[in-house]
Amino acid sequence: MKRQKRDRFERAHTQGFKAGLHGRSKDNCPYQTQDDFRSHWLGGWRDAMEARNTGLFR
Structure with missing residues (x-):
């Protein structure tokens, strides 16, 4: 069974943490240029x- 990849927004949040x-x-x-990902990272x-x-x- 394949593992499901984590959500990209969740990954950005984790990297910011x-x-x-x-x-x-x-x-x-x-x-810096991708507002949705930037807000999750921040x-x-x-x-x-x-x-x-x-x-x-x-």
Whole structure:
């Protein structure tokens, strides 16, 4: 049985979350020209920043 690929928006969110956890700037978003993907990436980045600020990750 084939594995289903993850949604591309979910992947963008996950990449943004990982970037945020590593302390990267939101200006490093690879989706500068693609608004839909950029908003998901930034959403993940913001979630990571919030998690870092609440002490869930260091």
